[in-house]
Amino acid sequence: MAAVAEIDSLVLEFRSRSGRVRALDGAALSVGDGQRVGLVGESGSGKSTLALALGRLLPPNAEHLEGALRVNGKSVFELDHAALRGLRRHELGYVFQDPIGTLDPTMRIGRQIEAVLAGTGKTASIASLLASVGLNDVRRIVRSFPHEMSGGMAQRVSIAIAIAPKPKLLIADEPTASLDASIRSQILDLLVSLCAAHGMALLLLSHDLRAISRYCERVAVMYGGRVIESGLTADVFGRPLHPYTEALLRAAPGQERIGGRIEPIPGLPPVLAGRIEGCSFAPRCTFAVDECRTRRPERTDHGDRSVVCLRATERADAMAGVPPA
Amino acid sequence: MSAPVVELKAAEVRFASGPPWAKRHVHALRGIDLAIGKGETLGLVGESGSGKSTTGKVCLGLQRPIKGQVLFGGAPFIYRRRALKGALAAVLQHPQWSLNPRLHVGTSVAEPLVINGMGTTRERGAAVAAMLERVGLEPALAKRLPHQLSGGQRQRVAIARALITKPRFIVFDEAVSALDVSVQAQILNLIRELQHETGFAALFISHDLAAVRYVADRVAVMYAGEIVEFASGATFYRRALHPYTRGLQEASELLEEPDAKLMDVAGQPPSQGCALSQRCPLVIERCRAERPPLRPLGDDLVACHRAREALPAA
Known part of the structure; x- marks a missing residue:
C-alpha cells in the first residue's frame, strides 16, 4: 500500500528564551492510503507537533534538525513557498480542537466556504457540501457568523472546509475535546464515514482510547517525542508490548472491577532538552532495568507491530503463550 | 442518622426564552428528589441539556427552583450570599477559565479565605502551602501563573481552592472531562482520598459513566430534567x-x-x-x-x- 504520509526519525526542537525544548526526538510514523490511524499519548508527548509538522504549520521558533517527512512522496521540509501552499491547499485537511476559534470570526460562513471552493457553481456546491456534513438549514448557516453557532455545528462547518478540496489526508487534532459528550460520537462517525466515502486517510489525535479503538484500524502511541508502539489497534490495545501502552490502558476508567482502583502512571511525562540517552519512559517504568537508563532503545518489529523498548522481545515471547486480554 | 447535607425535594426549574409576547418555556428540572449525605458522592450522568448542571446550580443555591424545596444541613436553604460562606464550593470543567490568569496560583487559592475574612495573612499563607501539598503540588508553585502549569496541575489548583475553606459540600461539574487519561485517573483518586479525609459531600456531574461509577457511591441518571434511574455505583458495572x-x-x-x-x-x-x-x-x-x-x-x-x-x- 502506498503511504500518504511517511515520517522517519524526525527531530524537532523549539527555541525559547529559557533554552531549547525537544518536541520530537526521532518520531517515525507511516499512514497508508485510505487508512485510519489513531495517535494517542499524554499532553506534551508531541502528538500535535507531529500533526502540525505534516503541513509545516509550526511556529517560527521551531527548528527541524533531522529526519524526513514526506506527504504524497513530497519532502515537506524541502518545498518552496508555492509548492507548500499547494500541499496545504490540496493535499492536507486539518480539523482542530476548537471549531469556533478555527473559523474567521469576522466573516459569514458562506464566504469562508467559498474561499476554499475554487471555480464556479458556488451556491449549489456550498449546499451539497454542507449537506454532506449533516447541515441541512443551508440558508441560515451560510448567513451566520461563527459565534452564532453551537460547537457541534461549527465543527461540522470546519470539517466541511477541510474536506472541500478532497485532500488525501485528513488530520483531526482532538476534534471532539471541546464538544459535548453526546455529539462526540456523531462528529467522529461523520469524520470516519466521509473519509471512507472520499478515500481519504485519517490521522486522528486523541486521548480518548475508547474512541480510538472504535474508529481507527491502526494506532500509534507517542511518548517523549517518539512513537513508542504502533500496529493494528486490536493488537496494540489487546496485548500491549510497550510498558507505557500497558500503563496508559490501565489508567483509563472503565476497565476496573467493582470497588477496584485505577492505577495512574506514577511521575510526570518528561520535558526533553536534547537527545536523550536511554529510554525516556525508564523513570516511570515498572519493567525498567539498568540498561534502560543508559542505552537508547531503537525500533524493533514484531510481526506487524513496531515497538521502541529494549525489553520488547522478552515481553513478546512471554506474551506469546497468553491469550489476549 | 443525621440529616443529609444537601437535599432536593420535588425541585422544579423552568427557563423562559423569547420576547415577552411569545415566551417559550423549557423545563430544565421536572421534580427532582435527591439527598447527599456527609462523606457521600452522588454521581449525576446524562447527555447535554438533561439538567445535570442545573441540578448542580440548584444544590449550590445559584438557581432557585420555582417549586419544591432545597434543604442544606436539614434546614431550608438561605439565599443570602454570606449565610453559607465557605460551606459550598465548585470545581468546573476548564481550569484555565475558572482560574484568574493574572493572579498567582497562591493568591487564587487563598482568595476564598480572604473574601470570607478567615485567618490572618500568615495563617492563610500556611494554609495555602499545606493545601497545595495535599493535592500533590509543590508549594513553590504558588508563585506561578496559571498558564505556566499543565492541565492536570491547574485542576489540582482548582481543587485546592475549592477545599481551602473546608466546605461541607462540593460540586464537581465535568471536573475531569478535559484532562488526559492518566491525569484523569490521578484526579479521580485524589477526589476519593480527599473525601475520605475531610468527609465533604459531593455531587459529581459528568457525561462519562465510566468516571462517574468509579468515584460515586450512588449514581442518578438524568434525562430531560428527570431522574430515570437511581442506583448504587456498583450497579452500573453490570447491565x-x-x-x-x-x-x-x-x-x-x-x-x-x-x-x-x-x-x-x-x-x-x-x-x-x-x-x-x-x-x-x-x-x-x-x-x-x-x-x-x-x-x-x-x-x-x-x-x-x-x-x-x-x-x-x-
Whole structure:
C-alpha cells in the first residue's frame, strides 16, 4: 500500500528564551492510503507537533534538525513557498480542537466556504457540501457568523472546509475535546464515514482510547517525542508490548472491577532538552532495568507491530503463550 | 442518622426564552428528589441539556427552583450570599477559565479565605502551602501563573481552592472531562482520598459513566430534567435496567453485547408519556400514553415500563 504520509526519525526542537525544548526526538510514523490511524499519548508527548509538522504549520521558533517527512512522496521540509501552499491547499485537511476559534470570526460562513471552493457553481456546491456534513438549514448557516453557532455545528462547518478540496489526508487534532459528550460520537462517525466515502486517510489525535479503538484500524502511541508502539489497534490495545501502552490502558476508567482502583502512571511525562540517552519512559517504568537508563532503545518489529523498548522481545515471547486480554 | 447535607425535594426549574409576547418555556428540572449525605458522592450522568448542571446550580443555591424545596444541613436553604460562606464550593470543567490568569496560583487559592475574612495573612499563607501539598503540588508553585502549569496541575489548583475553606459540600461539574487519561485517573483518586479525609459531600456531574461509577457511591441518571434511574455505583458495572442508561453504557463502551441503539430525534421531548418514547427502541403503546414513575426494582429505582424485562433471570 502506498503511504500518504511517511515520517522517519524526525527531530524537532523549539527555541525559547529559557533554552531549547525537544518536541520530537526521532518520531517515525507511516499512514497508508485510505487508512485510519489513531495517535494517542499524554499532553506534551508531541502528538500535535507531529500533526502540525505534516503541513509545516509550526511556529517560527521551531527548528527541524533531522529526519524526513514526506506527504504524497513530497519532502515537506524541502518545498518552496508555492509548492507548500499547494500541499496545504490540496493535499492536507486539518480539523482542530476548537471549531469556533478555527473559523474567521469576522466573516459569514458562506464566504469562508467559498474561499476554499475554487471555480464556479458556488451556491449549489456550498449546499451539497454542507449537506454532506449533516447541515441541512443551508440558508441560515451560510448567513451566520461563527459565534452564532453551537460547537457541534461549527465543527461540522470546519470539517466541511477541510474536506472541500478532497485532500488525501485528513488530520483531526482532538476534534471532539471541546464538544459535548453526546455529539462526540456523531462528529467522529461523520469524520470516519466521509473519509471512507472520499478515500481519504485519517490521522486522528486523541486521548480518548475508547474512541480510538472504535474508529481507527491502526494506532500509534507517542511518548517523549517518539512513537513508542504502533500496529493494528486490536493488537496494540489487546496485548500491549510497550510498558507505557500497558500503563496508559490501565489508567483509563472503565476497565476496573467493582470497588477496584485505577492505577495512574506514577511521575510526570518528561520535558526533553536534547537527545536523550536511554529510554525516556525508564523513570516511570515498572519493567525498567539498568540498561534502560543508559542505552537508547531503537525500533524493533514484531510481526506487524513496531515497538521502541529494549525489553520488547522478552515481553513478546512471554506474551506469546497468553491469550489476549 | 443525621440529616443529609444537601437535599432536593420535588425541585422544579423552568427557563423562559423569547420576547415577552411569545415566551417559550423549557423545563430544565421536572421534580427532582435527591439527598447527599456527609462523606457521600452522588454521581449525576446524562447527555447535554438533561439538567445535570442545573441540578448542580440548584444544590449550590445559584438557581432557585420555582417549586419544591432545597434543604442544606436539614434546614431550608438561605439565599443570602454570606449565610453559607465557605460551606459550598465548585470545581468546573476548564481550569484555565475558572482560574484568574493574572493572579498567582497562591493568591487564587487563598482568595476564598480572604473574601470570607478567615485567618490572618500568615495563617492563610500556611494554609495555602499545606493545601497545595495535599493535592500533590509543590508549594513553590504558588508563585506561578496559571498558564505556566499543565492541565492536570491547574485542576489540582482548582481543587485546592475549592477545599481551602473546608466546605461541607462540593460540586464537581465535568471536573475531569478535559484532562488526559492518566491525569484523569490521578484526579479521580485524589477526589476519593480527599473525601475520605475531610468527609465533604459531593455531587459529581459528568457525561462519562465510566468516571462517574468509579468515584460515586450512588449514581442518578438524568434525562430531560428527570431522574430515570437511581442506583448504587456498583450497579452500573453490570447491565443497567433503564434503556437510556444502557445507551450511555454503550456510548462509553462498557457493554459487552450492545442493544438496539437509541434513535436521535431533534426537538423537545413529548409532553405526554415517557420523555424517551420517541427515541427508545423498546417503546410500546403504554410508553406513549403514561409517564413511568420512578419505582423500586431490585436494588434500583427505575422509571421505565419495561425495566422488569431487563432484570437478569434469577
